[in-house]
Every structure is written in C-alpha cells, then in structure tokens.
Amino acid sequence: MMRQSTIAIIGAPMDLGAGRRGVDMGPSAIRVANIHSRIASLGYKVEDLGNVAVEQAENSPSGPKRARYLAQIAETCLRLAEKVQRAAGQGKVPLVLGGDHSIAAGSISGIANHFHRRGEKVGVIWVDAHADMNTPQSSPSGNVHGMPLACLIGRGPKQLTHLFGYAPKVDPRNVALVGIRDVDALEAPHVKKSGVRAFTMRDIDEKGLPRVMAEAIDIASTGTAGIHLSFDMDSVDPDEAPGVGTPVRGGITYREAHLAMELLSDTARLVSLEVVEVNPVLDIANRTADLAVELMMSALGKRIL
Numbered sequence: 001m002m003r004q005s006t007i008a009i010i011g012a013p014m015d016l017g018a019g020r021r022g023v024d025m026g027p028s029a030i031r032v033a034n035i036h037s038r039i040a041s042l043g044y045k046v047e048d049l050g051n052v053a054v055e056q057a058e059n060s061p062s063g064p065k066r067a068r069y070l071a072q073i074a075e076t077c078l079r080l081a082e083k084v085q086r087a088a089g090q091g092k093v094p095l096v097l098g099g100d101h102s103i104a105a106g107s108i109s110g111i112a113n114h115f116h117r118r119g120e121k122v123g124v125i126w127v128d129a130h131a132d133m134n135t136p137q138s139s140p141s142g143n144v145h146g147m148p149l150a151c152l153i154g155r156g157p158k159q160l161t162h163l164f165g166y167a168p169k170v171d172p173r174n175v176a177l178v179g180i181r182d183v184d185a186l187e188a189p190h191v192k193k194s195g196v197r198a199f200t201m202r203d204i205d206e207k208g209l210p211r212v213m214a215e216a217i218d219i220a221s222t223g224t225a226g227i228h229l230s231f232d233m234d235s236v237d238p239d240e241a242p243g244v245g246t247p248v249r250g251g252i253t254y255r256e257a258h259l260a261m262e263l264l265s266d267t268a269r270l271v272s273l274e275v276v277e278v279n280p281v282l283d284i285a286n287r288t289a290d291l292a293v294e295l296m297m298s299a300l301g302k303r304i305l
C-alpha cells in the first residue's frame, strides 16, 4: 500500500471470546506502546477511530455453554464490521487492535463486505498458534475465539457466519493459516476438509519461512482484490510474546515474525490488518504489545535499511 494512505486504527477491547480475562486491555496496551506515532513515523497519515463498544462480562449472561457470550460477541462483531467497512469505503486502511480473536469475525466481515459490494473478494493470511476453526460442536472450551476462521468460511453459529446476511465471507481457497501447532482433536478434521491451506510449524521448520510465506501470499492473492492480515500474537514463541492468553511453546521466532511481515509488505497487497490476543495481565512490562507494534510497522513497510 502507498505511504500516502491513511491508517485507521480501531480498537476492539473484547475478552468475551477468551477463556482468560485481560485481552480487553490489549488495545490500550498497544496504544501505550505508541502505535500512533510509530506508524506515523513511516510516513502514513494515522487516524484513531477509537474503540467499538463491548458488553462487560460482569453485566452479561454467559449464554450458550458451547459458544459462551455468543450474542454479545456477535453484536460487537457487527459494530466492528461496519466501522471497518466504512473506513475501507473512505479509502483508508483499517488496522484493528484486539481483543480476543473472535473480533476477526467482525473485522474480516467488514473488509469482505466492502469488496463484496463491488463484486470482488478478499484473501486472508491468518498467523496463529491455533487454527481457530472450531465449531460449537467441536470446541472443548466453548470459547468463541477458537471459532472465527470457521465462521468466516461459513461454518458455525449463524449469528457470526451471516453478518450482513450472507456466508461465507471468504473463499477458503484464498485463506492461508501460518504457524499452527495446537489443534483440537475434533477441530483437525474441520481444518483438513475446509479447503483452507494450513502451514504448520513443521512446514515452517522444513521449508523455511520465506517459502511458506510465498505460498501463503499466492493463495491469498489469487483472484482477490487484496489481502487481510490477521495476526494472533500467540503465533510468536512465548519467550518473545509472553503476554498472550493461550501460549504454546515452539512458535515462530522474533525474526521469522518480522520477516513474514516484511515479505507481506513487499507484495503491496495488504488492504487491512489486525493484531489480537495481547494480554497485559500476563505480559512483562508491555513487551508483547511493543512487539505487536513492531510487527505492524514491518507489515506496513518499515525496513532495516
């Protein structure tokens, strides 16, 4: 994308989809890490559109056991989707700050609907330790942050799959999962049958990150108007990103994470992005939020030289 672009920051301070509390403070921690001025230093115009409203867990019935807080999550996702769509319609690049990963059902529905109305579609690169392709039936926890990718390809509760009245929002053939290493037993067959291309940590170990990213970029670009990046901080090794709700050892390294973002930036095909699952309660001196900002800068074109 061009440096003349306006980056529209949108906070989604939601933790209703997560098992552990605290990711609702993620947008604040990322702002405290100076995301606004650091992105502006790359030459972009930056606008902060504030946060979307989120129901407070304390005031809310937790709802269905197999998809806890589903109604409240769907409401927030719709608000977020509308905000993302509006920003994209004004020619801005939405940058969404999570929040638990269930917000991606909103952000991606928003960018997908923006292109859908012009007869175009969007590809997705989903960087994560998990596949996030559970359904209420397969989920061991009932936490909706394990379900958004399934919802976006049309599988899951209608409240999330059918935002704006149709599904799927993305064609699974244009979706690449990168970095997965922890998939639930009943979720694995969903991933295999989905049509989504899943690059596991083993793929990264064997092929190397540059080859994996080249394939992922190809998948998300072919026949699409552009790429949405959904970056879960738990994809990075917990040694570098300790402040996440569901850490899994054996993640991508600090440099691999940056390289993935740099390669994505080289394509100039990013149309929107988000970084999720920063949990300040579990973090060490805001290190994970700081890394989140660094990685977004690399995705937006920061170069070493």
Ligand SMILES: [Mn+2]
Pocket (backbone or CB within 6 Å): 101, 128, 129, 130, 132, 145, 232
């Ligand atoms: Mn995730």
